[in-house]
Amino acid sequence: MASALPSGDMGAAEANSGNGGQMQKKPFTFNEIVLRNRLTALVVDGDNFCRLLEQGILQAYGLETQSVNNGDAAVELIASGAKFDLILIDMLLPILDGVEATRRIRAMGMRCKMLGVTACSGERERQAFLAAGVDVFVEKPLGPEILIPVLRELDGQV
Amino acid sequence: MDRNRLQHQVACMRRSLFDQGYLDEPFIQLEELQDDANPNFVQEIVTLFYTDSARLIQNIEHALNSRPIDFDKLDDYMHQFKGSSSSIGAKKVTNECTVFREYCSAENAEGCIRSFQQVKQEYAILRRKLEVYLQMVRQAAVSRTA
Numbered sequence: 001m002a003s004a005l006p007s008g009d010m011g012a013a014e015a016n017s018g019n020g021g022q023m024q025k026k027p028f029t030f031n032e033i034v035l036r037n038r039l040t041a042l043v044v045d046g047d048n049f050c051r052l053l054e055q056g057i058l059q060a061y062g063l064e065t066q067s068v069n070n071g072d073a074a075v076e077l078i079a080s081g082a083k084f085d086l087i088l089i090d091m092l093l094p095i096l097d098g099v100e101a102t103r104r105i106r107a108m109g110m111r112c113k114m115l116g117v118t119a120c121s122g123e124r125e126r127q128a129f130l131a132a133g134v135d136v137f138v139e140k141p142l143g144p145e146i147l148i149p150v151l152r153e154l155d156g157q158v
Numbered sequence: 159m160d161r162n163r164l165q166h167q168v169a170c171m172r173r174s175l176f177d178q179g180y181l182d183e184p185f186i187q188l189e190e191l192q193d194d195a196n197p198n199f200v201q202e203i204v205t206l207f208y209t210d211s212a213r214l215i216q217n218i219e220h221a222l223n224s225r226p227i228d229f230d231k232l233d234d235y236m237h238q239f240k241g242s243s244s245s246i247g248a249k250k251v252t253n254e255c256t257v258f259r260e261y262c263s264a265e266n267a268e269g270c271i272r273s274f275q276q277v278k279q280e281y282a283i284l285r286r287k288l289e290v291y292l293q294m295v296r297q298a299a300v301s302r303t304a
Contacts (some may be wrong), residue, residue: 049210049242053188053203060191092237119241121256141184141245 023087026099035062035155041086043067044074044101045117046093054088054117054142061151070094071101078105084112090144091118091129091137106133114153117142162302165223168294175291180284185247201292209245211281214239220270233262239277250280 041063045051049070055065058114063086068074070097071093087105100116116134118125138146152158175181188290194200221228240255254277261269 045241046243047238049203050205050245053245055202056191056199057187068181090241092234119237119244119255120183123290140241141187142248143183144187 009107033151033155033157035151036142036157037155038140039063039085039151039154040083041065041088042074042077042084044069044071044089044098046090048123050140051088055141057147058086058088061147063139063151071096071098074094074101075104075108078108078110087112087113087151088117089115089134091120091125099128102129102132102134113150115146115150129151138155161298164294164298164301168291168298171291171294175287179249180287182247182249182252184245197254201296203246204288204292207242207248208285210242211239214242215278215281218274220268222274227265227267227270227272229262229265233259235261237279243281247291248281248284251277251284 025101034137039062041058043051043054043058043065044067046069051069055067066077066082066084067140068077071089072095074087074089075096089098093101098116098118102116105114114134115136115138116129117138117140118129119140120138127138131157136146136150149158161259188200188203214235218232218239221232221235236255236258240259243251243255254273258270258273258277261273
């Protein structure tokens with residue numbers, strides 16, 4: 001993916017030379033995974049910015065996405081028959097929170113991969129979200145180290 | 159300004175934003191989303207972050223000035239701000255949001271007020287630096303196509 005900005009490579013190299021080489025991680029690119037199958041995702045986040053960003057990231061990986069801004073809308077969408085391979089759901093949501101929305105989505109028989117992507121970081125929140133039915137609890141931001149293995153699994157590349 | 163000098167300055171500024179802890183890896187992910195089909199993606203997402211942040215800061219200020227303070231509402235707002243800040247890679251802002259939420263959880267009004275000043279300060283510093291950086295990036299892009 002071409003970029004008009006200084007490349008991640010240059011940034012990493014520059015950072016290495018600037019701080020004694022502490023940033024040793026491989027520069028990230030969206031080409032690290034190429035999907036063979038059509039995958040769909042639902043993003044559930046009450047914050048416009050986070051919703052847009054997460055959709056953008058998933059689309060960059062090649063997924064088709066939809067988004068809603070509250071838990072009730074997510075449950076309604078699933079109840080209407082919509083199917084997704086992946087759901088990203090925040091914990092604190094308007095109208096119906098992410099924990100209860102997850103519980104209801106699972107209760108409707110939806111077995112897709114669900115990632116609880118939230119700014120909450122406590123162990124109690126983590127346990128509650130996992131108990132409700134998310135497969136992975138992710139403290140924002142959602143990074144490639146979490147997402148790429150999930151996408152590989154969904155795409156049958158594992 | 160000479161094109162190479164400008165690009166060097168852009169790279170140096172970018173490096174310092176990361177080295178000084180203002181930005182973190184998620185910002186790199188944003189940069190990777192920018193391409194010929196979305197040439198202004200980073201500027202657009204950063205502008206959206208400013209708008210979102212302004213709204214949340216106003217909400218938090220209003221909530222802090224209310225009596226009695228609704229700490230649940232305060233925490234909700236700061237949760238959102240922490241989420242968007244961390245998603246853009248605004249490391250120092252995110253850290254200050256975490257401190258605020260700890261005071262909020264303890265229902266410590268004075269602590270919330272003090273830490274909110276820090277949140278606003280870090281946000282203002284980041285915004286200033288990002289505005290300068292992205293302006294230089296735009297200038298460098300123009301000089302490349304000239």
